[in-house]
Amino acid sequence: MEQQWRRSEELETANKELAAFVYSVSHDLRAPLRTISGFIKILEEDYAGKLDDTGRDYLKRVYNGSEKMSSLIADLLYLSRISRLEINRMEFNISKKASSAVESLREASPGRSVEVVVQEGLIASADMGLTDVVLSNLLGNAWKFTSKTKNARIEFGAFDEDGRTVYFVMDNGAGFNPEFKDKLFWPFQRLHTDLEFEGSGIGLTNVERIIRRHGGKVWAEGEVGKGATFYFTLNEK
Ligand SMILES: Nc1ncnc2c1ncn2[C@@H]1O[C@H](COP(=O)(O)OP(=O)(O)OP(=O)(O)O)[C@@H](O)[C@H]1O
Numbered sequence: 001m002e003q004q005w006r007r008s009e010e011l012e013t014a015n016k017e018l019a020a021f022v023y024s025v026s027h028d029l030r031a032p033l034r035t036i037s038g039f040i041k042i043l044e045e046d047y048a049g050k051l052d053d054t055g056r057d058y059l060k061r062v063y064n065g066s067e068k069m070s071s072l073i074a075d076l077l078y079l080s081r082i083s084r085l086e087i088n089r090m091e092f093n094i095s096k097k098a099s100s101a102v103e104s105l106r107e108a109s110p111g112r113s114v115e116v117v118v119q120e121g122l123i124a125s126a127d128m129g130l131t132d133v134v135l136s137n138l139l140g141n142a143w144k145f146t147s148k149t150k151n152a153r154i155e156f157g158a159f160d161e162d163g164r165t166v167y168f169v170m171d172n173g174a175g176f177n178p179e180f181k182d183k184l185f186w187p188f189q190r191l192h193t194d195l196e197f198e199g200s201g202i203g204l205t206n207v208e209r210i211i212r213r214h215g216g217k218v219w220a221e222g223e224v225g226k227g228a229t230f231y232f233t234l235n236e237k
């Protein structure tokens with residue numbers, strides 16, 4: 001017991017050190033990146049006429065690369081912030097939160113018709129803002145990975161298992177190879193290419209970290225072409 005406790009203390013310290021390291025590296029990378037982006041802008045504005053089409057194409061690629069890097073750094077900074085944030089638990093209606101996340105998704109892509117079923121009246125005890133991040137990532141993924149599916153359907157709900165509440169987000173979209181179901185939660189790991197579905201691969205890492213900060217667990221089930229289900233708990237057990 002004593003040994004187990006010490007091990008979890010050590011892990012906690014290692015995690016904190018890693019988060020601090022990630023924070024300072026990402027923070028320091030921003031300054032040189034700003035220099036790169038700044039000079040690309042000047043090149044585009046003042047020297048575009050002196051370049052031929054190939055030169056302008058190369059410049060555009062350098063610019064896209066710097067934009068991508070800037071968004072990856074922002075992702076990393078956010079990730080390290082989650083590790084340091086206080087968890088403010090309170091009771092709230094998580095069904096309403098799920099519905100409003102779905103509302104935002106509908107507003108962002110009005111052309112899509114997706115059947116969404118949200119189990120009403122579920123009350124959670126968790127950090128409300130961070131639960132929003134969890135829901136918008138999981139529902140956002142469900143939304144994205146059903147974008148090529150006919151009769152897309154997404155469901156949010158909960159069930160009791162061994163005295164704990166398990167929440168789930170289920171979709172009938174692209175699914176994934178279950179062999180790699182743990183890899184999904186690693187930073188920048190993706191099971192689909194940018195060409196199939198866009199993304200940087202950080203969303204589920206944020207989700208995992210938020211759930212872990214709550215003492216809960218998150219896991220996934222899926223099959224290629226048959227959709228995916230993400231489960232999570234918000235309490236220790
Ligand atoms: N609902 C889902 N159905 C199928 N695959 C999924 C689903 N959710 C996540 N995945 C797989 O897990 C990978 C990691 O998900 P994650 O949310 O971290 O990244 P992303 O959505 O690709 O990018 P980001 O969230 O950073 O914009 C995805 O690229 C995809 O391969």
Ligand SMILES: [Mg+2]
Nearest residue numbers: 141199203204
């Ligand atoms: Mg995502």
